[in-house]
Amino acid sequence: xxxxxxxxxxxxxxxxxxxxxxxxxxxxxxxxxxxxxxxxxxxxxxxxxxxxxxxxxxxxxxxxxxxxxxxxxxxxxxxxxxxxxxxxxxxxxxxxxxxxxxxxxxxxxxxxxxxxxxxxxxxxxxxxxxxxxxxxxxxxxxxxxxxxxxxxxxxxxxxxxxxxxxxxxxxxxxxxxxxxxxxxxxxxxxxxxxxxxxxxxxxxxxxxxxxxxxxxxxxxxxxxxxxxxxxxxxxxxxxxxxxxxxxxxx
Amino acid sequence: xxxxxxxxxxxxxxxxxxxxxxxxxxxxxxxxxxxxxxxxxxxxxxxxxxxxxxxxxxxxxxxxxxxxxxxxxxxxxxxxxxxxxxxxxxxxxxxxxxxxxxxxxxxxxxxxxxxxxxxxxxxxxxxxxxxxxxxxxxxxxxxxxxxxxxxxxxxxxxxxxxxxxxxxxxxxxxxxxxxxxxxxxxxxxxxxxxxxxxxxxxxxxxxxxxxxxxxxxxxxxxxxxxxxxxxxxxxxxxxxxxxxxxxxxx
Numbered sequence: 001x002x003x004x005x006x007x008x009x010x011x012x013x014x015x016x017x018x019x020x021x022x023x024x025x026x027x028x029x030x031x032x033x034x035x036x037x038x039x040x041x042x043x044x045x046x047x048x049x050x051x052x053x054x055x056x057x058x059x060x061x062x063x064x065x066x067x068x069x070x071x072x073x074x075x076x077x078x079x080x081x082x083x084x085x086x087x088x089x090x091x092x093x094x095x096x097x098x099x100x101x102x103x104x105x106x107x108x109x110x111x112x113x114x115x116x117x118x119x120x121x122x123x124x125x126x127x128x129x130x131x132x133x134x135x136x137x138x139x140x141x142x143x144x145x146x147x148x149x150x151x152x153x154x155x156x157x158x159x160x161x162x163x164x165x166x167x168x169x170x171x172x173x174x175x176x177x178x179x180x181x182x183x184x185x186x187x188x189x190x191x192x193x194x195x196x197x198x199x200x201x202x203x204x205x206x207x208x209x210x211x212x213x214x215x216x217x218x219x220x221x222x223x224x225x226x227x228x229x230x231x232x233x234x235x236x237x238x239x240x241x242x243x244x245x246x247x248x249x250x
Numbered sequence: 251x252x253x254x255x256x257x258x259x260x261x262x263x264x265x266x267x268x269x270x271x272x273x274x275x276x277x278x279x280x281x282x283x284x285x286x287x288x289x290x291x292x293x294x295x296x297x298x299x300x301x302x303x304x305x306x307x308x309x310x311x312x313x314x315x316x317x318x319x320x321x322x323x324x325x326x327x328x329x330x331x332x333x334x335x336x337x338x339x340x341x342x343x344x345x346x347x348x349x350x351x352x353x354x355x356x357x358x359x360x361x362x363x364x365x366x367x368x369x370x371x372x373x374x375x376x377x378x379x380x381x382x383x384x385x386x387x388x389x390x391x392x393x394x395x396x397x398x399x400x401x402x403x404x405x406x407x408x409x410x411x412x413x414x415x416x417x418x419x420x421x422x423x424x425x426x427x428x429x430x431x432x433x434x435x436x437x438x439x440x441x442x443x444x445x446x447x448x449x450x451x452x453x454x455x456x457x458x459x460x461x462x463x464x465x466x467x468x469x470x471x472x473x474x475x476x477x478x479x480x481x482x483x484x485x486x487x488x489x490x491x492x493x494x495x496x497x498x499x500x
Contacts, residue, residue, distance in 0.1 A: 003364070003368065004367050074365055078365065081367040081368070082367060084364060085428060113320075114324050115324055117253045117254050117332060118254075118331070
C-alpha cells in the first residue's frame, strides 16, 4: 500500500523524462534486485493527484519478508514524498489492478474566501460559498449504472463508457479555520478524469449556477461538452482499493 | 485571525534578514497605509511552528471595513503561505497579546514506521510505537499551577517560571494510513518552548523510556537539565486564543 504527495510528480505512470511515482518506486526496487518487471498499480493517478491507499504489486525474484522489503524501499526512496505504508505477499495470479473490485476516492474542497496555507496543494480552494445539500442531491443523481461519456476525458482508454457508481457522498467538515467539503466516490472502476469531472460539475451545482436536475441532463446527454469544468487534481486522493482477496486484511 | 504554514519562516517575529510571518503581514499592511506601527500577536511562534488561530492586531490610521482589509491583505501576501481568515474591529485598549486570557496549542505526532509524505513538515514523525495511555497519564501530571523551569527554554524571557496549565490531553486519531497522536495544551500563557518540552518529555513516556512518575520528578526538579528532548517545531500549531472580550464571537 502506497501513500504519496502527487504534487511533484507527473502522475503515477512512468515517463522517461519526468518524475513519476511508479518511477520512484521502481528506482528503489532496482537497488534491491536487478531486471525486475514493471510494477502495476490499482489506479494510475494523474499529475498532482495524491495517494492514500494506492496498491501496487511487483514480481520479485527473491523471497522477501514483507516488512524488510517495505523498510528497504522506504529507505531508498528518501527524500521523495512516497512511502510504502503496508506490504504483504500475494498469490502468483493476484494483480493489483485486475484483481481490484473497488476503488475509493476522496476530493477535498476548501470552501472559504482566504487562500489555503497549511492545505496548499492538498485541496481545491473554492471562494464562493457552496451549498452542500444541493451538491449531495446532484451527486446522488450520478449513482448507478450509466454511460458516463459526459464525465470521461477524451483521452480515456477504457473500452466502454458504461460504469457503475456505487456511492457519491458530500460531507461538510468544519475545521478550525474554515470549512471543507469532502466528496467521496466509490466504484469498481472509474473512467479517466471521471471523479474530477463529477466534482467540477457538482461545484457548479453548489454555487447555484446549475440545478441538481442539470446533473441528470448532463449525464443523459452522453456528450463530453455537457460536462462542467474539470476540477483541479490537487484536491483528489485515491484513498483505498478493495479486493475480494485482500492481502492487507488479517 | 491568522493561519500560516510555519515551514518557510524564521518564526512569527520580524527579523531584518529572514522571512517572518509578522514581516509578511506588515509588508502587506505597508501597501495599504504608510507609517503603521508594528503589529502585535497573541503568541510569538518559533521557526517552523504553524498558526491555525493566531491573533494579531494593528492600529490603522483609516477606518477599514474588516472584510475589505482582510481581502486586501490576503491579496498582497500572495504567494506566501499566510492568510487572514477573520478580521474584526476592536476597542482602542484591546491588545492581541495582553488581552488574551487563554492560548491553545495542538501537537501532532505521526506514529508509524513509514516516513511522512502528505503530512511532511506538518507532523513530528516518531517511528517506535507510543503508548498513548501512558502519555496521557504523564500529561495529567503537568496540569496545575507549577514552577515550570524544567520545561522552559534557557532563552525564555518571561518574568516568572510559574504558570497554570489548564489542560493537557492526548487523543489517538486513526487515519487512513497510520496513526496520529494529538496532544492538546491549554493555559493563560506559556513559557518559551514549554509545549515542545512537554511533548519531547511525554514521547519518552510513550516509548517506555520514562515512567509517568518520572514526569512529576522532572517537574519537581525545577531544572532545565531534567527535561526530556525538545520536540521539533513542525508538529506544533497555535490553534486558538481566548479573550474575555472576543472580537470574533458574534
